[in-house]
Amino acid sequence: MxxxxxxxxxxxxxxxxxxxxxxxxxxxxxxxxxxxxxxxxxxxxxxxxxxxxxxxxxxxxxxxxxxxxxxxxxxxxxxxxxxxxxxxxxxxxxxxxNQKEERKDELHKDFQQLRKLAEKMNLFKPSPWFYSLHFLQLIVLDLIGTYLIYKSGYENWFTYFIAVACLVTTQAQAGWLQHDLGHLSVFKSTKMNHFAHKVVICAIMGFSSDRWNNRHFKHHAKPNAIKKDPDIRFSYFYLLGKKLPEEVGKKKKGWLPYNLQQFYFFFTLPPVLVPILSVLEMYLYMIRYMKIMDMLWITLYYIRWYFMFVPSLGVLGAVKLSFLVRFFQSYWFIWSTQMSHLPMEVDYDQDLSWFRTQLITTCNVEQSAFNDWVSGHLNFQIEHHLFPTMPRHNLYKIAPHVKQLCEKYGIEYQCKTMSQATFDIYNCLKESGEIWYEAYNS
Known part of the structure; x- marks a missing residue:
């Protein structure tokens, strides 16, 4: 190997x-x-x-x-x-x-050649124009939302919800930008990426950059790996894949009726993940590991939110607005990210090659201007997982070459429509729940 x-x-x-x-x-x-x-x-x-x-x-x-x-x-x-x-x-x-290991080594060599090809094509070079316009989008939407709240407050509910839509979009799109910065794909300088990452995720979004890095790279290293990927650790509430539901069912364990999880998932995790669970986890992490700098950076978010909205809505109104924005942002985030992972293979770490691991745990969503924008180009989730530091505006360029490598080794390259990817979240939860139910009652 x-x-x-x-x-x-x-x-x-x-x-x-x-x-x-x-x-x-x-x-x-x-x-x-x-x-x-x-x-x-x-x-x-x-x-x-x-x-x-x-x-x-x-x-x-x-x-x-x-x-x-x-x-x-x-x-x-x-x-x-x-x-x-x-x-x-x-x-x-x-x-x-054995032959399987030799094949793994051959795939490793071909993947390294693919990486060299990407380097020759300058696909790891970010576009200043792309990211400048993306950041400008955040400023414009944030200003529009703030202005509408300042002019109308609660007096005009239609204007209020237009403002909420602008602020939700700001936070969602800031999420994609901080994701790029966290992967060091926006600036040539690593230090500049780290600094800008704190500006966006801490000061604009109000979350810890250190906690995000710590959690997100575990996911990238071992996607959908039971006990190793933090993004699938909800065993008390949901069971994913085929192996874990059967194991839990055979042990006659069942905190919830998992055979109904395809229904209650959409009304439980999305509403609380960003506004409640992520905030609690973040503060516990920062206190435990004494992340003082992140705490200070996040203070800028609260100061900014105070001066933007308290004069018009009062303290309680500003808190309500923050929760409402994060509520809708949470649905956006889960929908955009989990449709590429939840329906894929969930299993214990099999020590497969990097290339094969990413392909069996990740799928793409078809390219379109809307799909690219709404998902932050993570509709090219396969390519992003294979090349985490590649700027997202270049992911589509390497995709044809990834497909060719998949064809050579007989590895399935899954690319779905947005609607199919959305329905597959429901389908995979239903299938896993049924596996648990059968094992539990056998």
Missing amino acids: GKGANLVPDVEEKSVSGETKIFKWSEIRQNKWIVIDNNVYDVTNFSKKHPGGKVILLNNVGQDATDAFTSFHKDMNKVEKYLKALKIGKVVAESDI
């Missing part, structure tokens, strides 16, 4: 005798080390210092993390100093490697 061209500096770790240490995969799995391009790294102590959080590293121990590593790290020179200290040797090519 991972025998492509070297992707990290080849800094040899010598044993006492001066020879490079060679490890077998059984040793690597037992000691929970990580392999990147055939080099073995001991991340036991470093995991606590990892900028992306320790869990994302620990979720990849005992595995070849080459493609995940190159996909998440934009500046290879920056991580070189860490790799030098962590390298302990190389992995030996086992003689009993």
Whole structure:
């Protein structure tokens, strides 16, 4: 596994005798080390210092993390100093490697060639015009919403809800922009991406950038993986996939009537995720890990909201407006993101190749001006998961090449209509609920 061209500096770790240490995969799995391009790294102590959080590293121990590593790290020179200290040797090519593993290695090489093609096509280069217009959209909509509230307040309910629509759109579109900044795909400078990320997600949206990074990259590393992807951890309320519902059903566990989850899902998670659950989780996270800077940045959001709306609506009215905006934003967010993941395979981590993992857990929605805008180009969810640092306005350009690689290896490339993707949320919840019900009553 991972025998492509070297992707990290080849800094040899010598044993006492001066020879490079060679490890077998059984040793690597037992000691929970990580392999990147055939080099073995001991991340036991470093995991606590990892900028992306320790869990994302620990979720990849005992595995070849080459493609995940190159996909998440934009500046290879920056991580070189860490790799030098962590390298302990190389992995030996086992003689009993089977056909499946050879195929996995071949796919890895082809994916790396695809990445090189994307680099030659300048697809990792962001468009200043695209992101400038996107940010301008936020300012204009926010000003319109504020002006309508200032002029009418509660006096004209039609004007009030037009203002709410503008503010909801501002928050939803800011969500897509902060997502791009969090993935370091807007500016060449990593520091500038981080700074702008705090401006957008903290000051404009009122959420923690550090908490978002910590959670979101776990999802990207192991999408739809039970116990590893935080985005599917709702076992008390909903059961997803085929394996988990059967396991829970056989244990005769059932906090709720999961065979009806396709109905109550739409009236439970979407209304509370952004306005309540995300806020509570965020503050618990910031207090636990003492994220003082994020707290200070978020204070700017509340100051901004106070001066924009309290003079017209009063304190209680401004709070109500904030909740109402986040209520509708939550539906927008869940609909746009979960239609690409919930209906796909949900299982325990199978240690598959990076390419295959993303394709079986992710699907696309057909391209159109509306679909691109409303989903923040995450209708190209497959390409985004394969190349997280690629600016979203370039995702459609690499899509044909991704399809060709899928055809070569017989991997299904799913692209749905918006309506079908929406209905599939209902369908997958219904199927999972029925699996639980049958197992529970057997």
